[in-house]
Amino acid sequence: MMNNVFLKYTCLLLLLLGCLMSACTPENESGLSGQLLFQDQPLATAQLEIYLKADKDRSVQPFAVTTTDAEGRYQVSLPEGSYFVIGKKRETTDDGRTRMLMAESPANPHQVVDGIAPVASFNLREMGREGLPVADDQTGVSGLITYQGEPVSRAFIYIYTETDAVLTGPSSGEAVQADTEGRFTINLPVGRYSLVARKRADGSRSGALAPGDLNATYPGNPVEIRSGEILALNDFALTTVDAEVHAQRQADGVFTKTETLLRGQVVDADDLPVSDVYVFAYLDSRMVGKPVHMSVPTGADGNFSLFLSDGGTYYIGARSAFGGPLEPGEWVGTFDGQADHSVIVTRGANDDLGMIIVKEFW
Amino acid sequence: MKFSLLIALTFFFATSAAALVVDQDTVWDGQHSFSEDVQVLPGATLTVTPGSQLYFSGTRLEVSGRLVAEGAELSGENWEGLRLKGVDSTTRISDCVIKGAATGIFVQGGAPLLEGLTLFANKVGIEVRGKAAGKVANCRFTKNLKVGLFIKDDSTTSVVDCRFEGNLRYGAYLYHARPQMFQGNMFVNNDTGLMIAYHGTDPEVLNNRFEKNKIAVQVDRAARPVLRGNLLLGNQTGFYIYRRSDPLVTGNRIEENGVGLLVAYSSYPEIESNDFLNNEMALKLEFQSSSWEAKRGADARAGETSARSAFAGKGMRSVSEDDRRAKRLDGMVNAGNNWWGREGTLELASIGSDGNPSFIHDGRDQTTFIDEGEEYPLDKVAHFPWRKGPATEIKR
Numbered sequence: 230m231m232n233n234v235f236l237k238y239t240c241l242l243l244l245l246l247g248c249l250m251s252a253c254t255p256e257n258e259s260g261l262s263g264q265l266l267f268q269d270q271p272l273a274t275a276q277l278e279i280y281l282k283a284d285k286d287r288s289v290q291p292f293a294v295t296t297t298d299a300e301g302r303y304q305v306s307l308p309e310g311s312y313f314v315i316g317k318k319r320e321t322t323d324d325g326r327t328r329m330l331m332a333e334s335p336a337n338p339h340q341v342v343d344g345i346a347p348v349a350s351f352n353l354r355e356m357g358r359e360g361l362p363v364a365d366d367q368t369g370v371s372g373l374i375t376y377q378g379e380p381v382s383r384a385f386i387y388i389y390t391e392t393d394a395v396l397t398g399p400s401s402g403e404a405v406q407a408d409t410e411g412r413f414t415i416n417l418p419v420g421r422y423s424l425v426a427r428k429r430a431d432g433s434r435s436g437a438l439a440p441g442d443l444n445a446t447y448p449g450n451p452v453e454i455r456s457g458e459i460l461a462l463n464d465f466a467l468t469t470v471d472a473e474v475h476a477q478r479q480a481d482g483v484f485t486k487t488e489t490l491l492r493g494q495v496v497d498a499d500d501l502p503v504s505d506v507y508v509f510a511y512l513d514s515r516m517v518g519k520p521v522h523m524s525v526p527t528g529a530d531g532n533f534s535l536f537l538s539d540g541g542t543y544y545i546g547a548r549s550a551f552g553g554p555l556e557p558g559e560w561v562g563t564f565d566g567q568a569d570h571s572v573i574v575t576r577g578a579n580d581d582l583g584m585i586i587v588k589e590f591w
Numbered sequence: 592m593k594f595s596l597l598i599a600l601t602f603f604f605a606t607s608a609a610a611l612v613v614d615q616d617t618v619w620d621g622q623h624s625f626s627e628d629v630q631v632l633p634g635a636t637l638t639v640t641p642g643s644q645l646y647f648s649g650t651r652l653e654v655s656g657r658l659v660a661e662g663a664e665l666s667g668e669n670w671e672g673l674r675l676k677g678v679d680s681t682t683r684i685s686d687c688v689i690k691g692a693a694t695g696i697f698v699q700g701g702a703p704l705l706e707g708l709t710l711f712a713n714k715v716g717i718e719v720r721g722k723a724a725g726k727v728a729n730c731r732f733t734k735n736l737k738v739g740l741f742i743k744d745d746s747t748t749s750v751v752d753c754r755f756e757g758n759l760r761y762g763a764y765l766y767h768a769r770p771q772m773f774q775g776n777m778f779v780n781n782d783t784g785l786m787i788a789y790h791g792t793d794p795e796v797l798n799n800r801f802e803k804n805k806i807a808v809q810v811d812r813a814a815r816p817v818l819r820g821n822l823l824l825g826n827q828t829g830f831y832i833y834r835r836s837d838p839l840v841t842g843n844r845i846e847e848n849g850v851g852l853l854v855a856y857s858s859y860p861e862i863e864s865n866d867f868l869n870n871e872m873a874l875k876l877e878f879q880s881s882s883w884e885a886k887r888g889a890d891a892r893a894g895e896t897s898a899r900s901a902f903a904g905k906g907m908r909s910v911s912e913d914d915r916r917a918k919r920l921d922g923m924v925n926a927g928n929n930w931w932g933r934e935g936t937l938e939l940a941s942i943g944s945d946g947n948p949s950f951i952h953d954g955r956d957q958t959t960f961i962d963e964g965e966e967y968p969l970d971k972v973a974h975f976p977w978r979k980g981p982a983t984e985i986k987r
Contacts (some may be wrong), residue, residue, distance in 0.1 A: 428631065430655045431676035431699035433721050441632065441655065472610075505693075557766050557788065558715070558737060591760075591786075 259341050262304035263348030264297070265316040267330055271301030272353060275279055275318035275330070282313065282512050304345060307589070311338045316437045317352050328355050354420055368454060369416040372462035374426050380411030381467060384428035384443065388415065403587050406434075406574060414459065423450040426465050440472035481485040489574060493582035495547050495562070502531025503587055506560050507551055510535055510543040512572075514569055523551065533585075540576035544569065547585045555590055562587030600623070602966040613637050613656070631656040639663045641686075647671075650903070657682050658703075664688045665695075672713065677701040677820040681726060684708060689716075695735075698723045698748070710735060716758075724771070724826045728752055732762060739781075742768040749752045751775055761786045762804070765816075778804055786933040787814045787838075791916050793941040795819060801826055807848070810836040810858075813915045817841070822985050823848055829870070832858045835888070835915045840865060850875050854924055857884035859917050862926040864982040867935065874926060876970055878960055881920035883967040888915075922954070944975035 259415040261279070265272045278291035292312070295305040314334040322328055329354035339348055374384045387403050407413040407426075424447040429437065438444055445467045454460055495506045506527045509520035521543075524533040537543065545564035548555075555561060564585050574580060610628040611820060618638045624646040631637045631654040639645065641662030645652070651671035652658075657678060665687060672692030675682060677700040686707040689695040695713040696705065700721035708730040710716030716735040717727060720743040728751045732739025739758040742748055742765050749772040755762030762781040765773075766788050774797045778784030784804040785796065790813035798820040801807035807826040810816060810833065817839045823829035829848040830840060836858045844866045845851040851870035854860060855877040867873040888913050931939065935950055942948065947955040954969035962966075 431721055432701070433699060441630075555742065557764060558741065 236362050250341060258306055258345065259315065259343050260304060260306040260345050261312065261339055261341060261348050262302070262345050263334075264301045264350040265303070265318075265443050266301060266350050266352045267318075269352060271297075271299075271317075272330070273297055273299045273301055273319060274299065275316055275353065276316045277303045277305065278317065279307065280313040280315065281310070301350075301458055307341050309343070310427055311340055313337045314339060314348055316351070320352060322399060341513070354418055365414050367457050368419060368459070369414060370422070370424070370437055370452060370454060370460045370462060371412070371414040372465045372469060374407045374411040374413065374428075375464045376428075376467045378466075381407070381428055381443065382409040382411060382465065383407060383432070384411070385434055386413050386415065386465075387425045387427070388417065389423040389425065389536075403429065417454050417458050419523060421451040421453055423447070424452060424462075424465070426467060428467060438470050440470050440475050442470045443467035444470050444477050479502065487536040487538055488577050489540060490579045491535040491537065491545070491572065491582050492580065493533055493535075493541075493564075494584050495531045495560075495561075495582045495587055498586060498588060500584065502529065503527065503560055504529050504531065505548075506531075506549045506587060508533045508535045508542075508545065508547045508585065509551070510537060512541070512547055513544065514571065516544050516546050516563075516570065518553075520546075537574060540574050540578065542571050542573050544571050545585070546570065547587050549587075557591045559590050560587040561590055600674070610653075617643070619643055622646070625650055625652075630654075631658060638689075640822060654678055654682065655760060658684060660684045660687055664690075665692075666690045667692065668729045672697055674699065675701060675703050677721075678703050680704055680714055684818045689713065692776075694718050698725070698746075704728075705730060709733065710739065712736070715739075715741050717741070718743070719746045719748045719768075722746055723748055725749075725783070726751065730754075731756070733757055735759070737761070738764045740764070742766070742770060744768065747771045750772070753777070754779070755784065757863060758782070764788070765792050765794060767791050772797075773941070774798050776800070778802070778807065780804065782806070783809050785809070786811065787816045788812050789814055792816065796821065800824070800827070806831050809833060810838045810860075812836065818843060820983070820985065822846070822987070823851070828853050831855070832860045834858065835884075835892075835917070836860070837917070839863075842983050843866065843945060844983050844987075845870060845873070846987070853877060854879050857888050857917065859919075862924070862975065863928045864978075866932075866981050866983050867950070868932045869932075872952055873931060873935070874950040874972055874974075876924060876954070876972065878962070879924070879970045880960070880967040881917075881922040881970060883962060884917065885920055886967075887962065897900050922968065922970045924953070924970055926951075926972050926974050927976055927983075928978055929974070931974075936979065939974070939977050948974065 265275045275297045277295050280292040281292050293301050293305050293307060297303045314337060318330045332351055332353045334348055336349055339346060347373055374381045384407050405413055405415045418552055428443040428444050430441050447465055452460060495503045497503050504527050508524040511520050516525040522535060522537050524535045527533050547562050549560040562585055564572060564582055610630045613631040614635050618634045620640045620643055622644045626648045629652045630652045633655045634689055635656040637658050639660035643663040645665045647667030647670035649669045651674055653674040655676045670692050672694045674697045680702045682703040684705050688709045690711040692713045694715040695710045696717045698719040700723050702725035704725055705727045706729055710732045712734050714736045716732045716739040718741040719984060723746040726749045730753045732755045734757045736759050738761045740757045740763040744767055748770055751771050751772055752775040754777045756779045758781045760782050762778045762784045764786040773794050776799045778801045781804045783806040784801045785808045788811040792814040793816050795817040801823045802825055804826045806828045808822045809831040813835045815837050819842045821843045823845045825847045827849045829845045830852045832854045834856045838860050840860050840862045841864050846868040848870045851867050851873045853875050877949045936950055951972050954971040957969050959966045
């Protein structure tokens with residue numbers, strides 16, 4: 230009996246050692262490799278940071294860090310998983326100015342399954358004080374906004390960088406308004422950008438588009454902006470937002486019903502239900518920017534259902550408006566089951582979060 | 592050539608799958624009930640004739656074209672209200688009653704004319720935003736649940752000769768807005784008659800009347816309006832100048848209020864040429880200290896901003912400490928050249944410029960206050976020189 234047990238554990242130990250030794254061999258190494266660029270040139274001694282979540286929380290240390298070589302290349306060993314890649318470099322220019330270069334990989338997140346997965350080369354951009362790219366007044370893009378062949382007055386043009394996967398929501402820079410003749414010129418740093426133009430019927434700069442608004446994604450996206458050149462675009466033609474398409478997109482968008490669900494009730498400080506409040510799920514503990522999921526507004530009973538695309542850790546907030554700064558009269562609150570407002574959800578769960586208490590902000 | 596389409600009396604639109612679209616000039620007369628949204632498209636004019644009654648079940652009337660409505664009643668059950676999107680001054684709504692809506696009239700941009708309306712028992716009577724202009728005149732805002740008139744977002748809409756009565760939170764609220772005129776309005780029995788809040792909100796509030804409100808006018812969060820020529824009568828608190836706000840308070844008659852003018856949390860208004868008459872306390876300082884401001888003010892505000900932005904994101908226009916900085920922090924609030932009434936003037940004459948008048952509560956009455964375990968000196972009011980007679984000709 231004793232011998233059998235000894236033999237069994239010895240075999241298991243040998244098997245485990247064998248597996249470990251096999252995993253340590255270079256041919257089984259897994260991770261990511263690629264090249265960082267600046268203005269299409271290899272960027273040496275830049276820092277590559279690997280994160281486990283999107284919208285990196287600056288208070289969280291990266292999962293892994295490495296530095297590019299003289300050719301701007303890097304390779305980093307990582308276990309199987311999904312990773313977000315960010316390149317950075319702080320340097321002093323020839324004229325003695327300190328500048329920060331930074332960009333996220335446009336292809337984030339990157340999956341590591343087995344072996345070294347290649348990451349497509351991407352350009353870092355110079356960041357200004359507000360974390361936005363620094364513009365150069367001799368470099369940028371110009372064009373004419375039209376609708377049905379006629380210039381459109383005062384439409385807004387939104388600039389999205391390579392890293393903005395979805396051309397909606399807050400753009401990377403200020404939205405620029407075309408003049409009354411429909412013309413615009415926007416100074417930009419060197420790089421590749423996607424342009425979107427919109428003219429809402431109410432003249433507003435931001436907010437969800439409605440049927441009847443005018444909208445277009447520039448057909449030549451992404452546009453390449455080169456140093457010292459104002460790129461003249463062809464006419465940028467808007468089309469009307471169609472009511473049926475709009476309704477379908479709403480149904481397919483953030484409100485889509487899925488198998489994974491958080492439920493609960495939005496209430497005020499007296500535990501009375503609050504209607505017309507959206508519940509949001511963020512992947513980032515700062516809970517800023519665009520949420521990854523949102524509920525439809527609560528009804529008179531304050532109840533909500535928040536459908537999620539997958540399991541994971543989500544940070545939950547509730548607010549009576551979405552987008553833009555908090556304004557007087559809004560209800561706002563967070564899920565406070567955890568101090569950081571987080572909830573861990575398993576795929577396929579149908580969990581009750583209980584009550585989310587909101588307060589009216591004046 | 593445009594044409595008019597007269598719709599017969601008493602229509603019932605039962606379907607709710609899509610909005611009812613008005614895309615040509617249309618006249619509504621009589622009673623109409625809607626269970627779907629109604630959209631008036633650009634280029635179309637909807638005319639609602641006097642005596643018409645429009646009823647909305649959980650829906651709204653949205654106008655991107657033109658609306659001309661006179662003497663009609665718009666109401667509904669759980670309805671959103673009337674939304675005017677970028678309409679110009681040819682949209683004119685007059686002498687209508689709008690009640691029971693989430694927002695009676697929501698103005699997004701444009702410059703509509705809203706005259707002689709009654710906004711009753713809505714959550715918000717009228718909300719104006721999106722750099723709108725236009726005019727709100729001779730309207731009555733009564734018993735709205737949150738705000739009678741809410742003007743936001745760099746809008747310049749004039750507000751003239753309106754009456755705000757019994758609104759549960761605010762009669763009118765100006766938020767990042769500067770009405771071209773805010774004049775001749777009456778505020779009665781509101782929780783707060785007029786709220787003027789946030790840096791950049793600096794209209795002239797001229798010749799209005801505030802009676803029997805809990806707070807007649809609150810100026811908050813670094814707003815700097817001019818408050819001129821107003822009558823504040825019988826309110827619990829007349830002017831409440833709060834959280835680093837520096838208005839000019841001049842030429843007002845402040846009479847028979849609990850506290851005529853309350854200054855709190857690092858606010859340094861200029862208070863001159865006003866008449867303070869028969870208030871229980873003419874002028875009071877509360878948690879008001881240059882020392883506190885110098886030591887704790889910026890940090891306290893940073894904490895507040897940070898807490899607010901934790902979920903709601905960064906404000907579109909965050910106010911810098913440079914924007915908020917007081918011109919001076921010498922522990923004094925200027926209130927020279929005011930008329931303190933006959934008795935007040937006699938008292939001042941007897942106690943002199945360094946005396947402690949009974950109608951002013953300041954650091955002479957309460958030397959310090961405590962914040963987070965630390966003691967700070969309460970500021971004092973500089974009331975010298977004082978007027979020998981009334982500064983205004985405002986009648987009760």
